[in-house]
Amino acid sequence: MKKFKAVCINDKDQPKELPLNKRVVQEKIYTVIGTVRLPLMNNQTGFILEEIDLTDHFPYESFLSSRFAVILDDEFFAEEAVEELLEEVLAHPSLI
Numbered sequence: 557m558k559k560f561k562a563v564c565i566n567d568k569d570q571p572k573e574l575p576l577n578k579r580v581v582q583e584k585i586y587t588v589i590g591t592v593r594l595p596l597m598n599n600q601t602g603f604i605l606e607e608i609d610l611t612d613h614f615p616y617e618s619f620l621s622s623r624f625a626v627i628l629d630d631e632f633f634a635e636e637a638v639e640e641l642l643e644e645v646l647a648h649p650s651l652i
Contacts, residue, residue: 560588562603562624571616578608580619585627592618 567582580586590604602618610616 557590559606561585561627561629562588563627564623565625566623574610574613574616578610578613578616580605580608580623586624588624588626590618591621594618594620 564580570579587606588603589606592602601621604618
């Protein structure tokens with residue numbers, strides 16, 4: 557999985573069992589290095605962060621993705637724009 561950046565948009569109601577240095581902070585940018593499906597949380601997605609190691613804090617292994625806004629870089633937007641244009645041209649060959 558390719559790493560990506562995300563900013564914390566919700567640091568409320570984090571598990572009290574987690575030490576303060578293992579909690580996310582509102583408006584701080586983190587690097588997402590993995591994702592997991594959380595069956596006990598209605599199959600929501602969890603983000604594994606490069607900056608916070610939760611290895612010794614079972615059952616917590618990730619942070620809910622809803623706590624973050626993904627930061628998209630210019631390269632992503634360029635690739636997306638090219639893909640959309642290609643799809644449009646392939647769907648309407650008369651545009652060529």
